Amino acid sequence: MSRSSTLTNVTALVFDTYGTVVDWRASVAAEGRALAQKKRIDGVDWEAFADAWRAGYHPAMKKVRSGERPWTTNDVLQRERLDEIVAEFGIKGLSESDKDEFNRAWHRLKPWPDAVKGLKRLKRRYIIGPLSNGSFFLLANMAKHAGLPWDCIISADNFHHYKPDAEVYLGAVELFGGQADRVMLVAAHNYDLEQARRHGMKTGFVLRPTE
Amino acid sequence: MSRSSTLTNVTALVFDTYGTVVDWRASVAAEGRALAQKKRIDGVDWEAFADAWRAGYHPAMKKVRSGERPWTTNDVLQRERLDEIVAEFGIKGLSESDKDEFNRAWHRLKPWPDAVKGLKRLKRRYIIGPLSNGSFFLLANMAKHAGLPWDCIISADNFHHYKPDAEVYLGAVELFGGQADRVMLVAAHNYDLEQARRHGMKTGFVLRPTE
Numbered sequence: 001m002s003r004s005s006t007l008t009n010v011t012a013l014v015f016d017t018y019g020t021v022v023d024w025r026a027s028v029a030a031e032g033r034a035l036a037q038k039k040r041i042d043g044v045d046w047e048a049f050a051d052a053w054r055a056g057y058h059p060a061m062k063k064v065r066s067g068e069r070p071w072t073t074n075d076v077l078q079r080e081r082l083d084e085i086v087a088e089f090g091i092k093g094l095s096e097s098d099k100d101e102f103n104r105a106w107h108r109l110k111p112w113p114d115a116v117k118g119l120k121r122l123k124r125r126y127i128i129g130p131l132s133n134g135s136f137f138l139l140a141n142m143a144k145h146a147g148l149p150w151d152c153i154i155s156a157d158n159f160h161h162y163k164p165d166a167e168v169y170l171g172a173v174e175l176f177g178g179q180a181d182r183v184m185l186v187a188a189h190n191y192d193l194e195q196a197r198r199h200g201m202k203t204g205f206v207l208r209p210t211e
Numbered sequence: 212m213s214r215s216s217t218l219t220n221v222t223a224l225v226f227d228t229y230g231t232v233v234d235w236r237a238s239v240a241a242e243g244r245a246l247a248q249k250k251r252i253d254g255v256d257w258e259a260f261a262d263a264w265r266a267g268y269h270p271a272m273k274k275v276r277s278g279e280r281p282w283t284t285n286d287v288l289q290r291e292r293l294d295e296i297v298a299e300f301g302i303k304g305l306s307e308s309d310k311d312e313f314n315r316a317w318h319r320l321k322p323w324p325d326a327v328k329g330l331k332r333l334k335r336r337y338i339i340g341p342l343s344n345g346s347f348f349l350l351a352n353m354a355k356h357a358g359l360p361w362d363c364i365i366s367a368d369n370f371h372h373y374k375p376d377a378e379v380y381l382g383a384v385e386l387f388g389g390q391a392d393r394v395m396l397v398a399a400h401n402y403d404l405e406q407a408r409r410h411g412m413k414t415g416f417v418l419r420p421t422e
Contacts, residue, residue, distance in 0.1 A: 127355065137386060141338070143362060144338065152347070152350075155386075157386055158386075174368070176347070177346075
């Protein structure tokens, strides 16, 4: 992200996390391979498995966003999705506690190689934190594991709303004192940036070719 | 705080902030003295001024807690209280912007001498953050100024409720995955610890003789 005059008045930078800060696909696939070795599971394409897991993300959140389902944190949605894809991929021999543990792979996602260094630099000038649909607990654990130097954590859990619901962007702005143009969303996904802009936030784009 | 067996399952430590982590009285008084010098204000006992400022804290929150007043963040409550005590102490010559700036003294409170070192040590093992009635923005700025190494920030702002309302304790537990006995409140005030304990949280007492 290049510095520009738009940053002069910004006090806080909030980051989309999955895809923007951490490499979820490689991280989840690596945990899948480690589990496969331990449990003698053969023939699974773990990158495809990670993609299938992630593919359940938006549909599950959509049910919550539409009100079809009451507020449910992402840890629970991801765990439900895991049951579906374990069956789809024909994986046998995983206990409930194996699956609970595998679900926590999302708490241990690895950062993109430039992420920690870049965040440390930005932290000197700005308050930095995620603004993510990931659960608060997940984001806190992820930061510990990945060494992400967040000043604070802002999750969909804080608003009982998922992005791109307006409540998430407006809620983050309120937490930082109510001036939308002093808060910047940094993300690799255009739908997210468009919503932030619509609510008066500044935006910064990070190119991640696989996102 | 001494380590004990009760900490074995704890994953997150949350801290009362005013009085427990930062020395609000000395910090606010020092900013008062600096302002007095700049504005040629004589004869004010700035420790007494700080105490008077703080004395408005619980009554103002009580109006919000009782529903007499809609949710109002502490930055606003403290700013209103400042108008009252500037008049009470007979202080003249402060503009609105001087008072806005003085109000931000609460964003720059200095830590007790043992706080940063202790928190850095605890951060190695636990997720650490404030659980405070201070505004989210205040807590984020305070951490920057004071070097408090929080992993996350949890404020009354996140729940639109002030401690000791149950929503704050239960809300914090929910953010950390819903198991109350895995979250410990560390505080210098017994009323706060009693409420945490009532909601199933672990508690740690820090002695601050002036609190």
